[in-house]
Amino acid sequence: MFTAAASSLEPGFRLLGNSPQMGEVRRQILRIANSDAAVAIVGESGSGKELAARDLHAHSPRRAEPFIAVNCGAIPETLMESEFFGHRRGAFTGAHEERSGFFQAAHRGILFLDEVAELSPTMQVKLLRALQERSVRRLGGQREEPVDVRIVSATNCDLAGAVRRGVFRQDLYFRLQVIALRLPPLRERRDDLPLLCDALLARLGRSPHGCGIRLSQAAIERLRMHDFPGNVRELENVIERALALVSGTLIEADDLQFEPGLCSVDIGSEGLPVAAGPSLPLSLNEHLAAVERELVGRALRQARYCRRRAAALLGISLRQLRYRIQRLAIDDLD
Numbered sequence: 554m555f556t557a558a559a560s561s562l563e564p565g566f567r568l569l570g571n572s573p574q575m576g577e578v579r580r581q582i583l584r585i586a587n588s589d590a591a592v593a594i595v596g597e598s599g600s601g602k603e604l605a606a607r608d609l610h611a612h613s614p615r616r617a618e619p620f621i622a623v624n625c626g627a628i629p630e631t632l633m634e635s636e637f638f639g640h641r642r643g644a645f646t647g648a649h650e651e652r653s654g655f656f657q658a659a660h661r662g663i664l665f666l667d668e669v670a671e672l673s674p675t676m677q678v679k680l681l682r683a684l685q686e687r688s689v690r691r692l693g694g695q696r697e698e699p700v701d702v703r704i705v706s707a708t709n710c711d712l713a714g715a716v717r718r719g720v721f722r723q724d725l726y727f728r729l730q731v732i733a734l735r736l737p738p739l740r741e742r743r744d745d746l747p748l749l750c751d752a753l754l755a756r757l758g759r760s761p762h763g764c765g766i767r768l769s770q771a772a773i774e775r776l777r778m779h780d781f782p783g784n785v786r787e788l789e790n791v792i793e794r795a796l797a798l799v800s801g802t803l804i805e806a807d808d809l810q811f812e813p814g815l816c817s818v819d820i821g822s823e824g825l826p827v828a829a830g831p832s833l834p835l836s837l838n839e840h841l842a843a844v845e846r847e848l849v850g851r852a853l854r855q856a857r858y859c860r861r862r863a864a865a866l867l868g869i870s871l872r873q874l875r876y877r878i879q880r881l882a883i884d885d886l887d
């Protein structure tokens with residue numbers, strides 16, 4: 554995460570970028586910061602949705618209160634209710650202590666529901682009820698506890714499409730979507746690249762690796778040509794890798810290595826590292842991992858980073874896809 558000041562016009566923002574699009578995003582955040590209305594942030598993977606939510610919190614009257622970020626896709630279904638609403642002692646086997654949930658923890662602050670499209674139908678109903686009643690009941694409890702939270706949600710899926718397909722409740726969709734905030738992909742605001750690179754080099758420059766290292770003009774041009782399907786997170790990885798590879802103090806275009814699975818240029822038939830000739834791969838496992846990484850990357854790109862759609866394209870479950878992404882260390886897509 555970058556820490557440098559964003560712009561003299563909108564101070565205190567961690568969302569950097571001097572393009573008109575990013576200026577508009579920051580102004581929109583300022584405009585909506587004072588209300589308590591629910592905000593739904595949409596944007597591709599790595600485009601800064603969480604950072605936008607944190608900037609919104611920092612500029613809202615709730616700034617001194619908690620910001621609780623919840624990844625809705627990462628909580629096992631069986632634990633969902635107690636994680637969100639808390640539980641009483643003895644509510645289930647292993648519930649030795651009374652515990653608060655995310656709602657109680659976020660009281661007076663902001664509850665950030667990341668990957669909100671991943672909520673199960675049961676949990677969608679429970680969440681809707683909590684938002685309507687502005688109160689929650691702990692698992693195993695009788696009493697309603699009033700909670701004052703502002704909901705900010707994020708997704709890189711087409712939530713309206715999920716509503717049309719009947720997998721996301723329309724009533725919850727409208728509750729979450731009072732204000733929509735769109736984070737434009739990096740390829741739509743390439744003018745942000747120099748500033749983002751400077752901020753990244755300055756941050757990494759605190760490590761011995763980054764000291765005084767700059768990008769050559771050709772390297773910047775090379776970055777401008779890339780489509781960055783993984784957006785700012787992908788840029789971070791490219792710069793970090795370049796810093797590890799560079800020998801002098803100038804990063805050249807050749808020092809920039811893009812994730813093969815994320816490459817913006819179509820790879821074509823020779824892209825797949827299938828053992829075509831008589832020679833055998835040095836390690837079957839490594840070879841298969843490379844093939845898998847390539848296909849997972851391609852499916853993610855085709856699905857515009859909606860994991861659910863990518864999983865469908867590959868004919869595997871969402872859980873299997875998540876597992877593969879983790880195992881193959883495709884961590885810049887996470």
Ligand SMILES: Nc1ncnc2c1ncn2[C@@H]1O[C@H](COP(=O)(O)OP(=O)(O)OP(=O)(O)O)[C@@H](O)[C@H]1O
Nearest residue numbers: 554555568569598599600601602603604785786887
């Ligand atoms: N405009 C920006 N200025 C500075 N840093 C940024 C910007 N946008 C994103 N980043 C950085 O890029 C990384 C990814 O951002 P973030 O986690 O907010 O993206 P996201 O949209 O939530 O991604 P995902 O969909 O994968 O959850 C973070 O390290 C964040 O600090």
Ligand SMILES: [Mg+2]
Nearest residue numbers: 602603667707
């Ligand atoms: Mg995120």
